[in-house]
Amino acid sequence: MSADTIRPVEEALKMAERMFRVDDVMADIGSDRVAEYYDQSIGGYENVYHRSGAMHMALNSGDEFNAAGLLGQVRRCARALEGEKVTRILELGSGGGFNLIGMAARFPEAEIVGLDLMPGHVERARRRAEERGLSNVTVIARSFAELDEDLGEFDLIYSVEALCYATDLPDLFRKVAARLRPGGQFIVFDSFRGVPPAQLDDTMRKVLLLSEVGMAVNNGFHTVPAWRKALDAAGLRLEANGDYTDQIMPSLRRLYHLAAPFAGGVRKVAVKAMPPLLARNLLTGLLGVHAHAPVPGREDGRRALCYRGIFARKPLEG
Numbered sequence: 001m002s003a004d005t006i007r008p009v010e011e012a013l014k015m016a017e018r019m020f021r022v023d024d025v026m027a028d029i030g031s032d033r034v035a036e037y038y039d040q041s042i043g044g045y046e047n048v049y050h051r052s053g054a055m056h057m058a059l060n061s062g063d064e065f066n067a068a069g070l071l072g073q074v075r076r077c078a079r080a081l082e083g084e085k086v087t088r089i090l091e092l093g094s095g096g097g098f099n100l101i102g103m104a105a106r107f108p109e110a111e112i113v114g115l116d117l118m119p120g121h122v123e124r125a126r127r128r129a130e131e132r133g134l135s136n137v138t139v140i141a142r143s144f145a146e147l148d149e150d151l152g153e154f155d156l157i158y159s160v161e162a163l164c165y166a167t168d169l170p171d172l173f174r175k176v177a178a179r180l181r182p183g184g185q186f187i188v189f190d191s192f193r194g195v196p197p198a199q200l201d202d203t204m205r206k207v208l209l210l211s212e213v214g215m216a217v218n219n220g221f222h223t224v225p226a227w228r229k230a231l232d233a234a235g236l237r238l239e240a241n242g243d244y245t246d247q248i249m250p251s252l253r254r255l256y257h258l259a260a261p262f263a264g265g266v267r268k269v270a271v272k273a274m275p276p277l278l279a280r281n282l283l284t285g286l287l288g289v290h291a292h293a294p295v296p297g298r299e300d301g302r303r304a305l306c307y308r309g310i311f312a313r314k315p316l317e318g
């Protein structure tokens, strides 16, 4: 699976256009289809992406995808907690529970709470924790828009590839700040827009928008400046904003190679038989690798999408 077998961006887009009516897909921009997307895709994530329940990119330092990198985000969160007292941790959008289990193993004395919109994800995460005998994991079916007082206070609130679905960042971060103890941390790994669509040519604009809609990120990924502003407004202090895009490229190339065979031959027929929003995930597979590569012709090396690790903290009072 080498990088050089990936078709150039124009060809990848043509493959996508042969598989889907692009105008129909684009018509979803701005609509909320998150629950529908995950309802249709859960089997795809488990059977095709990774059986462990991981629904996020691996962080790999070499060129090759290595599933060990799926623990990369958990490892970085754990590193950020070194030397701190940790009794309660909350994951927003905990999906199939992969990160919760990684955290529970690293912090056996702490209570690890996961929260997810989809009851099916919650049920799977609970089952996985039970199978491992992890009694310190609790998983709740609830939107992260409802971070109410009953959840209590946390030393760390983290999220991996879920807050791209947040529609009101200032409100969400105010609630995050209210649920953190003074000195507590907020850590997020996700993709962010690196170049506004209006600054992209037609090809790259379609590549960006189709990659987003392919994952039901129908309002587009957030931007780092929007995040900074909302963190500031919530009184959360930004401590680090790391670019991890190169480390997810092996995952994106793997996704490309999983998706590309569906663009031709017998498998093309299979696309029509798939649940439609699961099928659309093939768009992200085909185009995500190009959306996260430096935009052709730009001298500043910026990418339409970049993958970031954002580390913030609620200041100590007084």
Ligand SMILES: C[S@@+](CC[C@H](N)C(=O)[O-])C[C@H]1O[C@@H](n2cnc3c(N)ncnc32)[C@H](O)[C@@H]1O
Pocket: 034, 038, 053, 054, 055, 056, 092, 093, 094, 095, 096, 097, 098, 099, 115, 116, 117, 118, 121, 142, 143, 144, 145, 159, 160, 161, 162, 165
């Ligand atoms: C790409 S998956 C990532 C799952 C998990 N964090 C991981 O790394 O494997 C995104 C998750 O966010 C959840 N999600 C989306 N919108 C949400 C919301 N408003 N509240 C809670 N969870 C949400 C989805 O159900 C899904 O499980």
